[in-house]
Amino acid sequence: MSQKSSDNIPIEHAQWDGIEAQEVISQYADMAGGLMEALHGLQAAFGYIPPESYPLLAEAFNLSKAEVYGVKSFYHDFRSQPAGRHVIKICQAESCQAMGSRSLTKHAEEMLGIRLGQTTMDGHISLEAIYCLGNCAVSPNISLDGRTQGRMTEAKFSDLVKRTEVQS
């Protein structure tokens, strides 16, 4: 069991670094419609979209800062602040509902002492809703740090959470 825990690599967060941000953005600046890719790139680098990057994005894509914020805030994926070290998303859509995702969610919330959309006080785990991981034949599904895990049960969930604790 203990070897397996290394599969779930926690998300690293970098400190704001204007030069790095500019390097990320400039990869996409000449790409038609590249703002989305630039936002993905920034989030991969920093773990969220630092507000300090808005003016850089605005400059690169010839937009106003408001327009940049408008795009960033439209999409569920783009974060305004860093997530916890581990991110658990529990599918809330119909197929997983039919297999007990509502009670699984309740179990997760009780176990972690937080609600969907929150991060534990120690910054260890963020718990989030997701609407379909496309793994509906083996519902209910969750994802842990980007890895989908099928046929989730309360026991398996508790075990996964415990493994993240061993690891960090």
Next chain:
Amino acid sequence: MTALVKIYVPLETTALSMGADELVLALLNEAQKQGQDIEIIRNGSWGMSWLEPMIEVETEQGRVAYGNVTASDVEGLFRADFLKGGAHELCQGLTREIPYLKTQDRLTFARCGLIDALSLNDYQANGGFLGLKNALEMPPQDIVDQVTKSGLRGRGGAAFPTGIKWNTVLHAPSDQKYICANADEGDSGTFADRILMEGDPYSLIEGMIIAGLAVGATKGFIYLRSEYPLCREILSEALLNLRDQGFLGKNIYGSDKNFDIEVRMGAGSYVCGEETAMLNSLEGKRGMVRAKPPLPAIEGLFGKPTVVNNVLSLASVPIIMAQGSDYYQNFGMGRSRGTIAFQLAGNIKQGGLVEKAFGVSLRELIMTYGGGTFTGAPIKAVQVGGPLGAYLPNSDLDLPMDYEAFSEKGAVLGHGGIVVFDDGVDMAEQAKFAFDFCAVESCGKCTPCRIGSVRGSELMAHIQAGDNVAENLDMVRELCDVMETGSLCAMGGMTSIPVLSALKYWPDDFTGRSRK
């Protein structure tokens, strides 16, 4: 050392989510311990998802399958001599003889599971690029006509005839045209696009190249949802391979035609599966729905004529071009021609992908293929066609899977997703969820959807609390009417379908009489 044995272990999301990578390690370790030479081939999934990870061993008789294999089964499998196809409780027999698979009409998914998804040799040895070769020798109009004659309709849900869309783009004058593959498969209960992109990515790309030749487009985009990271890796590698081999870029396959493709990622927005929202997102904007007209075929991506097709529509084109429109057209019923990939999901024993000609009944899919509910409890409701599809009661399961038969019932076939619920489901809860989901995912452009969804959720909360139920239900009906007639796109316009179908078939769940 004994002779080398080939073992197939899918590199596919479902298999991975059930431990395929750990299994590969265990197989390699055990083989080394036993002094046995094995080669592990990472194929796609056959779509028998409930058996994943399903591994196959190549024997003289053919590939023998073992289902639901975990790392802890590996020692036992070696003891049972599984490398020769030995008997074991997990053995499913020869893959091609498994009834679930054997009785399907595999056209679009012919290679899924069979081949190493990224092997161009495998792809070409199994009919890949025959369609493209034919298309390269045909004038654009003939390609469009062949697709039109095949009867292929959009597999994303709207079922618009693909050939007619292509014809509009072909005849729209422009210096630049685009092909966009909509890979934003957001409907719960659907995963066919994913299985195809992970298991046979070249077929999607071949379809896009053919579409480019047909309408005169030189640039394609695959708009992929961010929930599918493995698809991105596989598609990116597939595109590199094809550029290397001259199938993409300038002078494709030695012709004077050019075409190239980029993969772009969505960012968790459901409404971006709507084609005009998708185009805005591809342009790097908020995924707001556009009013139509103008149609994307006239003014699409960056204002240029654009073909927007679902992954499976595009992936069905190569076989149409390879085998001819009659071959494809001969499958199906009525105006629904060819095959569709059904996806069995939710509370189902044997969930997975079933590609069948149109006309098969919902009951046959759920009972014969799916084996009934996972829990063993009776079926209460079946939602077909994603979150905006109708909930159907057990008594309606004999409905043939056909676009027209479904729309007569006020239901939608959509992208072919089938989500089964057992008798534990509270349909008022599902109706409330339909509004909640719409509130979360609405792009906010039109008022009926943006505000109606929130009001609908509030009304449902009152109804669930037993508050002025009759009056509030009337308001829900009225609200549904407003949303249906006044919304810009299907998000707000079709949220009424799950709500009203739940209310129609299970009124007791709303009036509180059957509430626990």
